[in-house]
Amino acid sequence: MKKVRLATVWLDGCSGCHMSLLDMDAGVIALAGQADIVYGPLVDAQEFPEEVDVTLVEGAVSSQDDVNRIQKIRARTRILVALGDCAVTSNVPSMRNSIPVNRLLQRVYVEGAQENKGLPVDGVPQLLKQACPVHDFVKVDLHVPGCPPSSQVILGVVSDVLAGRKPDLGSKARFG
Amino acid sequence: MPQRVLSIRIDGELVSTTEGKTILEAARASGKYIPTLCYLEGLSAVGACRLCIVQVAGIDRLLPACTTPVQNGMSVTTKSPKLAEYRRIAVELLLVERNHVCAVCVSNGHCELQAMACSLGVTHVRYPYDYPKLPVDMSHERFVLDQNRCILCTRCVRVCAEVEGAHVWEIISRGIQARLVSELNQAWGDAASCTNCGKCVQACPTGALSEKGHAVEEMVKRNDNISALAVWRGVEA
Numbered sequence: 001m002k003k004v005r006l007a008t009v010w011l012d013g014c015s016g017c018h019m020s021l022l023d024m025d026a027g028v029i030a031l032a033g034q035a036d037i038v039y040g041p042l043v044d045a046q047e048f049p050e051e052v053d054v055t056l057v058e059g060a061v062s063s064q065d066d067v068n069r070i071q072k073i074r075a076r077t078r079i080l081v082a083l084g085d086c087a088v089t090s091n092v093p094s095m096r097n098s099i100p101v102n103r104l105l106q107r108v109y110v111e112g113a114q115e116n117k118g119l120p121v122d123g124v125p126q127l128l129k130q131a132c133p134v135h136d137f138v139k140v141d142l143h144v145p146g147c148p149p150s151s152q153v154i155l156g157v158v159s160d161v162l163a164g165r166k167p168d169l170g171s172k173a174r175f176g
Numbered sequence: 177m178p179q180r181v182l183s184i185r186i187d188g189e190l191v192s193t194t195e196g197k198t199i200l201e202a203a204r205a206s207g208k209y210i211p212t213l214c215y216l217e218g219l220s221a222v223g224a225c226r227l228c229i230v231q232v233a234g235i236d237r238l239l240p241a242c243t244t245p246v247q248n249g250m251s252v253t254t255k256s257p258k259l260a261e262y263r264r265i266a267v268e269l270l271l272v273e274r275n276h277v278c279a280v281c282v283s284n285g286h287c288e289l290q291a292m293a294c295s296l297g298v299t300h301v302r303y304p305y306d307y308p309k310l311p312v313d314m315s316h317e318r319f320v321l322d323q324n325r326c327i328l329c330t331r332c333v334r335v336c337a338e339v340e341g342a343h344v345w346e347i348i349s350r351g352i353q354a355r356l357v358s359e360l361n362q363a364w365g366d367a368a369s370c371t372n373c374g375k376c377v378q379a380c381p382t383g384a385l386s387e388k389g390h391a392v393e394e395m396v397k398r399n400d401n402i403s404a405l406a407v408w409r410g411v412e413a
């Protein structure tokens with residue numbers, strides 16, 4: 001059987017969803033038999049490849065760079081999964097959303113800094129006014145809430161998707 | 177005065193109840209589940225959350241079960257795809273109005289709103305979040321009011337007025353501006369009428385009211401004793 005091309009993406013999140021993904025112990029081995037991980041923080045690829053079957057997205061969309069990336073990812077992915085509360089609801093990253101970006105950066109990089117006070121300019125993407133859920137920008141095929149979703153939930157969802165089944169999250173996955 | 181016995185149908189099943197009861201009371205008495213958030217047994221019912229909506233034959237609007245009195249011969253439907261969809265919408269709208277960041281909430285894992293979203297299969301919210309800027313009142317010696325988590329169910333308002341008799345809480349303003357305030361919009365810590373009983377905290381379905389000194393996930397509440405006390409004292413409206 002042809003292996004499914006699986007990608008994972010880390011936007012504005014804490015990497016906890018990726019940790020939970022790794023936490024599935026032997027489940028990872030079973031998955032590895034069915035899928036090739038073609039992109040993500042766990043592998044080396046620099047460029048998001050074409051024709052990806054399933055992409056798991058961790059994190060909210062917070063910067064212009066996130067927007068560009070998620071649009072490209074969507075265009076190259078068959079089934080896009082918003083994985084975890086940051087991707088689904090914007091969660092903790094959204095706690096800055098009622099503070100103007102300039103004020104926020106001042107507070108963190110000037111008032112809050114011990115040395116090298118000053119706003120970052122080079123090599124960091126421009127923050128959007130607010131951190132928002134992935135589905136505000138692109139079509140999401142499946143939402144998996146949780147902070148993070150447990151490794152069992154992720155394993156269940158990924159196994160279902162790989163097998164072409166529609167996962168029944170029912171009352172298994174909750175916010176928080 | 178003996179109350180008239182009425183018979184109604186709930187999901188096709190014949191149920192007998194008495195005049196003056198609500199659909200919700202009749203349903204619960206016959207072991208039927210209707211989801212609720214703003215209702216707390218023993219307190220008056222206000223119909224604020226719309227989770228308990230049901231269909232009544234011959235009426236084309238959905239009616240809240242907690243405030244609709246039974247009528248003889250009424251036929252009530254408590255479960256249908258339409259009701260499930262409207263209940264999901266009600267929860268989603270509560271979620272967009274405030275900042276319900278479950279992951280960092282004192283009530284994470286013990287929250288009625290979170291549990292309701294889960295049981296209704298709300299895996300995401302289809303409406304844009306409002307992200308309002310809201311205060312947290314830490315002025316009370318023992319308790320905290322976090323407006324970010326308040327769903328305006330008024331359970332705190334009612335338990336304070338109807339059981340404790342202190343009338344500390346009320347709602348000011350309208351619509352999206354509506355806010356819970358203590359004693360004429362003063363800081364809670366300055367509210368002379370507050371008896372520090374903590375019933376509002378226990379009655380609150382979310383992390384909006386909590387005891388100080390609890391970190392994320394640590395605020396576990398009990399409201400069965402509030403209901404018992406209220407019913408026992410005959411507070412029930």
Ligand code: SF4
Pocket residue numbers: 325326327328329330331332333356376379380381382384385
């Ligand atoms: S503080 Fe809690 S009990 Fe009071 S209105 Fe808000 S959500 Fe309801």
Ligand code: FES
Pocket residue numbers: 211212213214215222223224225226227228229240241242243
């Ligand atoms: S429980 Fe009936 S409207 Fe809230």
